[in-house]
Amino acid sequence: MHFSKLFANELNEQETRYFILDTKGADPQHGDVDFIKYRWQTNKFGLVRTGDLFLYRRPGKASETNKFYFFGAGKVGSIKLLEPRESKRVEAEITSPYPFTSFIHPGDLEFFNWEFKDRKEGTWEHFFNQYGMNQIKKADFMAILKMSGFESNLYYDNLAATQAVQSIQKQNYYVEDEMGEAPRRSKQGVFSSVVKNNYQNSCGLCGLSTSSLLVGSHIVPWSKDKSSRLDPSNGISLCVLHDKLFDQGLISFDNSLRLKVSSLIKRDAVLKGLVLGIRRKKLKKPKVASPRPEYLEYHRENIFKK
Template sequence: MYQFKQQLSNPNTNYFIIDSSSSPDHNDVDFKFYSYQNKSNKQLHAGDLIIYRRSGSASEWGNEFYLYGAAEFGETVREDLETGNSLVTIHNPYLFSHRLMKQNLRTFDWTFRTFKGKWSNFFNMNGITQITKKDFEGLLQRQKSLVSDEPNLSPEEEAIAVKCYQAEKMEAYFINDKAKGTPTRNAVNKFFSDKVKFNYHYKSALVADKDEMDLEAVRIVPWEDDNEIRLDPRNGICLTKLLAEAFTQGYFTLTDDGHVFVSTEASVNPEVNIALNKYRNRKIHMNREYSPNKKYLQYHREHIFRK
């Protein structure tokens, strides 16, 4: 929370959860601009800290809301006096390492309001809910605790992670090894890992495993092999760590329709061989929108798979 140190130490800072649709029909641009009704929502001021919420109606995941980032509320850049709509800039954006879903918040100790087991009407209908400083800090700590093996990122890397999020929204998947001298891989992995796991509902595509700590977003085409698709979530599959390593090493591959094809060389690794034998010819979970790109699967079969 280093980027919010100054605001957190300011007793005048207020804290909010705000809904952002980031749709073409709305002026919201995640981590860049926020549009809201200034006439009826006068509690937001420049310097306040916000946490982004995707409401159920705008969610990509079965109408379930989630929290996905934090930032500092900025200055007004456009105001419509007739409608009362204001457009403000967003400063110090921070992408969550793990989206906070309902399942991650059931045991969260809210202080701004008592959670009674139902989410209906828990957040304000106008899309702006004031919370406490303790809630804000606790939510940032909660999302961080769900990714135990993520390296600490520098401010420059955190900024790159946000840019990865924005670029993927525009289906721009290219990124170099460095951006203005800063290595990009850790930042990309922060964005990519959670995006892929989110697409698979934080479950393995192959194993009925609910232990999130045992999940890994594995790349189909390796990082080094193509910088044009590094941000493409359809180049990722969510697997258990053992199967992710086996896939990366080419001990099994997937057909275009997602069936597991095991290499004859898998027998050299007893642990891997035993695990793969359980899933031989089984089909991974295939989501129509987020399923692996067939071109990437073909590349894996031709260049990674141990024939």
């Protein structure tokens, strides 16, 4: 569902407020669960009300990239006061969850014109509130949403995408076959976004970092193993050229993540020139979810054309 429909009532309501909420993900100590519930202390930040809209931000200290990024949006549902009451700690139900199909990183926002606050050029220091909650303008909220991939995604199912987010955080990577095209593509989109994020939003082989040219590529194909479909360690971030070569079995990786090149490459002089120059190059190892050896072995044995 497009965000203009999902948030239609709130976007047309003048009283709606807009926020950025920082979250560390599934955080048992703090009590937050992405797209499910969010906690804060009203004596530190008491502006959020039921019906308000927000953007999710992962702060740098909790990020796989060591830098902040925006990864979703939602609506604040019912808010309840937690015990002990004197702590002024509250918990909000998150409704209308909307995981982003493309995460938004600092580099994407270098020339972004925020309306809620002026940013000093070249730095994000002291820009976001230290309590992890910022009130922003409607224009900021809408502009970030339009950057997140919704406009061009005709198959987006926000509920299926939310299920994929929760499954990955719970390390339950199984996905059944029986679903429509929109849910399947939405879950695949979440997987791809997570994988690309793990590789610092660049090709793990050549370093290309243009977001539109990156793919979170499955090692064991989606069609071959239901139990690993959402496993981030079954993915590699590759540019479109290297993704296609990997998918077609013209390149692979050994267990030390060193590149292997098919002998078929030599049949195309142009392709040979592009690929043989990086032969034996090692894949950049991500901070989290490095490729599992058994997945790489499957690719070498069943897909790679020696």
